[in-house]
Amino acid sequence: MTTLGIAGAGQLGRMMTLAAAPLGIRTVMLDPSRDACGQRFGDHLVADFDDLEAMASLAQQVDVATFEFENIPPESVAKLAEQVPVHPPAEALATARDRWAEKSLFRDLDIPLPPVARIDSQEDLDQAVREIGLPAVLKTRTLGYDGKGQKVLRDQDDVAGAHAELGALPCVLEGFVNFSQEVSCLGVRTAKGQMRFYDLVVNEHDAGILFRSQPAPGHRLQSLAEDYTGRVMEHLNYVGVMAFEFFCVEGQLLANEIAPRVHNSGHWTIEGARTSQFENHVRAVCGLPLGSTETREAVVMLNVYGERPNVTELLSIPGAAWHDYEKVPRPGRKIGHITLHAADMRRLQGIEQAARACLRNQRS
């Protein structure tokens, strides 16, 4: 039996663990939170991500290790890698952690991207605004997510002092793009270089926060997205699932960002694909062959923030699957997701409408 180590025991570690279980693969998760929502189903080491002794202890208990998120200190990744294979590789985490490294990689690989500039000072920012124009978004190079660590610059008043507002940290300035759609491409790659891709996912955000994801089989940008995603995975010698987010602009793809892990926009794959992103990530990392990424039927996923839905009403809807992360609800906190699946799009639309009516305090 293989034992898989996971740095992180949030909902991604939890769903990886649940996907690993039928394969007879056990997990040991390292997470600083004693109440981390994944820890019920695998073993749990309570330790900080920068605790090198704990990382060494995790490595001793497992055959191979992976990550639930990219913000693991490089020293911790290196510590793990001294003792067991670690997937995806450190370089993938380092690239995804740093917006400038990420954008530079896209450029190096000839993947089109929106205008971007590296900002290390207010002078850099003033210069970049002259070149890129407004509106634009100033983002810290590291540790930003879900709209945090960033500031939208609409006019010159917003520009003045903006770099200091973000703590004078290393930043990037990204030009606004007038996109028609935001899509993500989920790819998975084995150590032997086998690659598979899920159908492109159309994502709807609300104030920078993912609200709804739906695969779009037959999307005309599918093969282009696979090409770009494959380039990045091959360059990084990537193993596991990677998500690549794009803007669709005038029939082309502009690279937004990569996530070196299973991704929220792939949660629909649990019910909606022949093999879920979680199972395929576990398979790739553990050296097993990849499963089919084919989409089954019509499917859509809705995130749930802040408050549980009316579960009794929700579960009355045919084809509604509720994924409760067992987190304490707090305003704005992602506490679960809903997947809706049906034999065809017409039926799916009906049940999605019914499911949205079960969400409280949210877009519906």
Added chain:
Amino acid sequence: MTTLGIAGAGQLGRMMTLAAAPLGIRTVMLDPSRDACGQRFGDHLVADFDDLEAMASLAQQVDVATFEFENIPPESVAKLAEQVPVHPPAEALATARDRWAEKSLFRDLDIPLPPVARIDSQEDLDQAVREIGLPAVLKTRTLGYDGKGQKVLRDQDDVAGAHAELGALPCVLEGFVNFSQEVSCLGVRTAKGQMRFYDLVVNEHDAGILFRSQPAPGHRLQSLAEDYTGRVMEHLNYVGVMAFEFFCVEGQLLANEIAPRVHNSGHWTIEGARTSQFENHVRAVCGLPLGSTETREAVVMLNVYGERPNVTELLSIPGAAWHDYEKVPRPGRKIGHITLHAADMRRLQGIEQAARACLRNQRS
């Protein structure tokens, strides 16, 4: 959060626990085996099923309780029921445990069944053989499963001393039926009386042991099977999933037996139905609405006995799902199952053939 108690932590308790997880429902399993394969994912009380103190302790830790199998001592069921709701009810367990009680119930409910007689002595047996004829099967009334506790009587030589051979226990004699098909109907019922049924499952046995199960949407005996299964569930005021096995004889159904629990012939529902039998059992027992029992795509399940398949080859097959129960392999021991799913029957046949080639030491 609801906590569900389960008597038993084998593969059925394990799969119930994995189905309960996304709903935020936790389980506590009671099982005498420290290594029981379900115990990794829920809490585990190590105790014998006749340990009344342990049953009381289980009841204290949970909101509601259920069973993984029917051979729980009635005193233990009663102990649980003193403190928490217990589903399915004690009467359902008692009926399913005792072949004579079961057959008598079928008769009372006007459900056709093969010839049967109650046998308490060799004289009863001799008399019954004269009435029913040979071949016939002598079975102990209780504790028989997978071909154990029974003897096939082909001629008068087999009849002599047969009752003593089965330990002179209370038995039934069942006449042979010349069936064209063995099918099972999986039904689920809530405390409020809501009922749902899965598509009839065609089962293939080998020496009394289930080998292959496949749902048959549109089977012409579907509504009759639902009628019979519904009669039994309503009579027993049943809550949860129940399996009813039938013989198809000359276009009619003859009752074989019921199982008051999730059932091996329903394992295909994990990937193949809109809501799995495990999730629907948990929903019913925990007072949640039932999910759709609709079959998704083409699907078939193969049991795996004795030895693990070639997992690497198996997982290379698109639409192959491997369920490893993490049991120590022993000759004849059921250690997992394979579900195959595809968009249509033609593709399914191809992948089933490939999957059978991965099974070792088994029919292929």
